Amino acid sequence: MPRPSDPLARTKLLAAAEAEFVEHGLDGSKVEQIAKRAGMSKGAFYLHFAGKAQLFRELVEGFVARLAALTDASLHRYEAHDACSAEELIDRWVSEDVAVFEFIWQNRGLIRRLLEGGSGARFRYLVDEFLERFSSKSRHVLQQGVLRGIFREDLDFDLAASFIAGAYDRLARDIVRQSTRPDLRPLLEDVQRLVLFGLASAQLRESASPRPSGAEPAPPSGVRAPRPLPDDPVSVLASQLRSPLQGRSRGLR
Amino acid sequence: MPRPSDPLARTKLLAAAEAEFVEHGLDGSKVEQIAKRAGMSKGAFYLHFAGKAQLFRELVEGFVARLAALTDASLHRYEAHDACSAEELIDRWVSEDVAVFEFIWQNRGLIRRLLEGGSGARFRYLVDEFLERFSSKSRHVLQQGVLRGIFREDLDFDLAASFIAGAYDRLARDIVRQSTRPDLRPLLEDVQRLVLFGLASAQLRESASPRPSGAEPAPPSGVRAPRPLPDDPVSVLASQLRSPLQGRSRGLR
DNA sequence: GGGGTTGGTGACCCGCGGGTCACTTATCCG
DNA sequence: CGGATAAGTGACCCGCGGGTCACCAACCCC
Known part of the structure; x- marks a missing residue:
């Protein structure tokens, strides 16, 4: 040779x-x-x-795999933190988030491009796969959390998991576009508290009916949302990944 | 001729x-x-x-303008709903959201492409401008809401506004990719409640320290949110759009 | 109808960039 | 050292698609 x-x-x-x-x-x-x-x-x-396509496939697949390994481990630890005060729990969760977003920040250039999905979104399927995995893990964390009395019992797991994945997604999209390094820890702590406790004042919360997320046996009478569009045109490219908006676990009120 | x-x-x-x-x-x-x-x-x-570029500029600018008009009006009405019970308020807000997302659903194809920002993100600046405007309007709604006792007093307005814009953004990104029409009203109602009341159980909320989002009740001296928006400048080309992650109004942690 | 004018056509031009290949260069072996 | 072999080079090929232009067609006016 x-x-x-x-x-x-x-x-x-x-x-x-x-x-x-x-x-x-x-x-x-x-x-x-x-x-x-x-x-x-x-x-x-x-x-x-073999060509440009192969190179980029390799690049992206490798990166997504690394990211998935990181978040998998982090979410796993999310569940493991237990038997401590609320403050301590939140603090540990935030620490987990900091580690993940540290990685995101380090790789913000690549991630920004991947989130854009630009150029025909050729890697969409990889990003989707990752998000689906993340969402599924989140659902598990939620279920465990409900059992442990951390989350309210009446959560719609699919919707809430999507809500969480959405919060991360949004944060990642923002951070990835910063020009200077944000101070992750206080930011993530604030977000954590927003997600956990919401925007409402105590007053509003107490005056609202006790059906915070999802069901209620369904009002016997009126049909709301009278099928405004029997069905819609187009809807070309399918990509029917299991989304929380389809097949929601709670009925249609 | x-x-x-x-x-x-x-x-x-x-x-x-x-x-x-x-x-x-x-x-x-x-x-x-x-x-x-x-x-x-x-x-x-x-x-x-004059060419492909001009055509698409016209197309996208026109569409974003329509969308902006719709959301502007909707957020304006968000503030106008007052003097009613919490349930009624939420119901009206949800109705506003339904109208906006109805439009989004009708134009999901275009919006999906715009959110992708694909192909060099040539229209990013338009989307950013829109989001910035939306975020700014949301901040205003939040401030009004705090005055009226609807939202908790200790909100970090920038972060919370971004949180709200993020929730809409996420929802739009999901809906836009559905293949069948989701039932918007119950979905949006659930999301509204998640955003308002959070994920946490009452137990966790009570055992957590009383600093839900941001900082302590604000030292009486300090100015909150140093000029959040007396009136906001046009913010032309959005490259440096004011992100909630930079220059956060509250200090670190 | 016929001439003048403007709208409309599609074959053509040309730069761009992915992919190729005859040729050059580095390295190993005897 | 010299020949064999595989790595490396870059001029070239070619399809693609934005943009052009000589030519044709429709329409108005007289």
């Missing part, structure tokens, strides 16, 4: 691709530019990857 | 462009295909628009 190939070539290309992807997005990244950035020629690129 | 031009040409092209955009995204939409769909030739396209 004369002329051994550069053993770092693949790695260098992946790193260069990540940088280009962050700067220019998927369609904006040119094979020639990636190769140049990695210190080699376009021709060499094709010695290490 | 012999041979008068088709007076509907521009409209037909815009409609065709919207359809193509929804199906294929920005880069995926071809001028030739748009023209064909509008029932004319590529050449005719260039008689009505």
Whole structure:
């Protein structure tokens, strides 16, 4: 085997691709530019990857796998924290969140591009898979939390899990676009408290009926929402991932 | 002026462009295909628009303006509902939300593409401008609500406004991807209650310290939210849109 | 109807960028 | 050292799609 190939070539290309992807997005990244950035020629690129598509698939799959491992472990620990005061519990949860968002901040460039899903959203399925996994884990945390008296009993688990995933999603989308590093801990603590305790004043909470999220046996009489659109046009690309909005566990009031 | 031009040409092209955009995204939409769909030739396209970019700018700007008008009016009415029971208030708010999300559902294809921001996010600035406006309006609603005792007094307005905008954003992102029409009213009511009252059980809420969101009851001296919005400037091109994560009104933790 | 004017057509131009390949270069082996 | 072999190079190929323009068609006016 004369002329051994550069053993770092693949790695260098992946790193260069990540940088280009962050700067220019998927369609904006040119094979020639990636190769140049990695210190080699376009021709060499094709010695290490079958094409642009394969390179990016590898890049994104690897990253999402790392992120999934991190959040899986974190949510697992979320459940493990127990037998302590409310304040202590919140503090530990916030610590978990800080670790996750630290990672997000470190990789904000890539994550921003992935969340955009730009250029035909070719990696949407990976992001969706991840979110679905996260949502499912969250649902489990919620169920455990209800058993332990942490969360209210009348939660619609699907909706609440989506609500949580949504809060993370939103936070990630914001953080990822910051230009200077936000102070994560106080931010995450505030969000944690907003999610747990809501916006309402005690007064409003007490004067509202005791049906905070979901059911109530369904009013016998009137039909609300009189089927305003029997069914809708279009609805082309399906992507029918199990969303909390479909098949909600509670009926339609 | 012999041979008068088709007076509907521009409209037909815009409609065709919207359809193509929804199906294929920005880069995926071809001028030739748009023209064909509008029932004319590529050449005719260039008689009505200076180019692809102008067409899409017009399309998106028009749509965002319509959406902004709708949400502006809705948030305005949000504030106007007063002097009624908590249940009634929530019911009215939900009705407002239903109207907005009805519109979102009707235009889900376009909105999905806009939220993706795909293809270099060329319209990001418009979406950002809209969100900034929305967030700012929400902040106002929150401030009014606190004065009226609806929301807790210790809210960090910037964070809470972002929290609200985030909840809508998340919901929109979900709804826009549904394949069948979700039953909006019960869904939005549940979300409303989640946002207002949070996830926590009464037990957890009571055992937690009385600092739910942000800081202590505000030292009497301090100015809260240093000029949250006496009146907000136009905030033209949104690059540096005022994010709740930067310059938070309360200090750290 | 015929000439003048403007709307409309589609073959063509051309830059861009993914992918190829004949050729060059580095390295190993004898 | 020299030949064999595989890594690496970059000029080139080619399809794609935005944009153009010589030409044709519809319409108004006289």
